[in-house]
Amino acid sequence: MSLQVELEQHRNVLIVRLRGELDHHTADVVRFKMEDAILRGRCDHVVLSLKDLQFMDSSGLGVILGRYKLVKSRGGKMVISDIQTSVKRLFELSGLFKILSVYETERSAIASLEVVS
Amino acid sequence: MSGHNYMKLAFASRSENEAFARITVAAFVTQLDPTMEQLDEIKTVVSEAVTNAIIHGYNGSEQGTVTVEATIDGDTLSLTISDEGGGIEDVELARQPLYTSKPELERSGMGFTIMENFMDAFEVETSQGGGTKLRMKKRIESKKALFN
Numbered sequence: 001m002s003l004q005v006e007l008e009q010h011r012n013v014l015i016v017r018l019r020g021e022l023d024h025h026t027a028d029v030v031r032f033k034m035e036d037a038i039l040r041g042r043c044d045h046v047v048l049s050l051k052d053l054q055f056m057d058s059s060g061l062g063v064i065l066g067r068y069k070l071v072k073s074r075g076g077k078m079v080i081s082d083i084q085t086s087v088k089r090l091f092e093l094s095g096l097f098k099i100l101s102v103y104e105t106e107r108s109a110i111a112s113l114e115v116v117s
Numbered sequence: 118m119s120g121h122n123y124m125k126l127a128f129a130s131r132s133e134n135e136a137f138a139r140i141t142v143a144a145f146v147t148q149l150d151p152t153m154e155q156l157d158e159i160k161t162v163v164s165e166a167v168t169n170a171i172i173h174g175y176n177g178s179e180q181g182t183v184t185v186e187a188t189i190d191g192d193t194l195s196l197t198i199s200d201e202g203g204g205i206e207d208v209e210l211a212r213q214p215l216y217t218s219k220p221e222l223e224r225s226g227m228g229f230t231i232m233e234n235f236m237d238a239f240e241v242e243t244s245q246g247g248g249t250k251l252r253m254k255k256r257i258e259s260k261k262a263l264f265n
Contacts (some may be wrong), residue, residue, distance in 0.1 A: 024168040025132035031223070055139075055157075057164040061225035086157040093234060094215070094227045 004024065013113050014043035015106060019052040022060040030060075039064050044076040045113040049080035049106050060087075061094050068100060081109040085097045122148065122189040130171045130181035130200070138185050139163040145187050146194055149257040158235035159194070159255065165228040166198035166251050172200025172219065174249055192257055196236075199250040205243040212241075 003026035006017040009085075022030065030096055038046065048064065050056075072080040081100045083091065091097050103109035124145050128134045135178055139160040146159055175181035186197040205211050211218070212233070217226035233239045238254040 021136060023132075023135050023164050024172065025135050027223070055160060055164075057161050057168065058225045058227040058231055059168060061227055062223040065225060066223045085154070086161070090161070090227070093230060094225060114121065 005028060005030055006064070007033065007037050009037075009041060009043060010110060011114075012042065012044045013047055013110055014038060014041055014045070015047045015049060017049040017052065021055040022053060022063070023055070023057050024059040027059045027063045029073075030063050031066065035070065038056045038070060038074070042073070046071050046076065046078040047081055047106060047109040047113065048078065049081045049109075050084060050087055053084060053087060056087050056090060058090070058094075060094060061090060063107070065096065065099075077113060079103060079112060081106045118144055120191070124187050126185045127182050127201050128185075129179055130175045130183050130202075131179045132143065132168075132171060134183070135164050135171070138167045138183070142185060142187055142196070146189075146257070149194065150193060150259045151257045153253060155255075155257055159196075161254065162232050162235050163196070163198065165232050166196075166253075168250075169228055170200035170249065171211065172222065172224070174200035175207070176203065181189060192259060194255050194257055196253045196255075198253075199248060201248040204245045204247055205241065206245065208241050209245060233241075 002024055003018060003020035016034055055111040068078045080100050082105060083102050103112060126138065126141055142163045143156055143160050147150040170183045180198060181202055184199045204241040210216055212229045214230040217224040233255065236255045238255040240252045243249040
């Protein structure tokens with residue numbers, strides 16, 4: 001019922017893997033850990049990997065949108081990888097697909113960013 | 118499955134209870150033999166409603182009580198999620214997609230839109246200072262019925 005946030009830096013790309021359930025209760029952990037890594041690290045771009053995210057509600061949409069804005073304001077790009085069906089529906093409802101690119105795998109997400117930078 | 122069943126859950130307005138509430142309701146609903154997608158929808162809806170009660174109803178105070186009731190009648194699930202908090206000032210505005218009264222908290226403003234989309238019927242009963250009660254219904258067509 002909790003959430004684990006795994007961070008990994010790959011050149012100038014920060015890979016964030018969310019494992020567990022992202023709701024209002026766990027949103028703060030994601031916000032703080034990502035914010036800290038983005039502001040302190042030397043990463044320009046972010047790949048948010050949702051392969052092991054078992055649950056997400058609208059609190060998750062808020063936290064993802066917030067980090068997207070932060071990365072964008074610093075001139076970087078944030079992309080999503082390995083999205084589950086249930087999370088995909090929330091993205092569709094909220095129109096998040098219009099601003100966030102989604103890739104099937106982490107590898108293809110990273111590849112898309114290396115073309116950018 | 119047919120027949121009638123009922124459950125009621127009351128808990129403190131603390132954010133860790135959001136997961137508790139959605140998992141409990143999901144466990145209750147499994148007797149209708151829902152698909153994974155239907156179960157995900159119900160969990161999401163319960164999570165949205167309970168989160169709203171905590172953040173908006175009680176304004177983050179952990180002193181309130183959130184009540185979740187679920188009724189099964191034949192193949193229909195009815196959910197009632199209520200709080201005795203501050204109530205919603207403008208329900209029409211609150212139901213607008215992407216509208217949030219608390220943008221500073223990074224709320225997406227999608228809670229009501231998600232609940233309306235994932236359920237077949239959705240009603241809001243609220244009054245200033247008198248709390249909020251959300252009533253929702255969803256028909257769960259049994260997988261067994263589809264195969265028979």
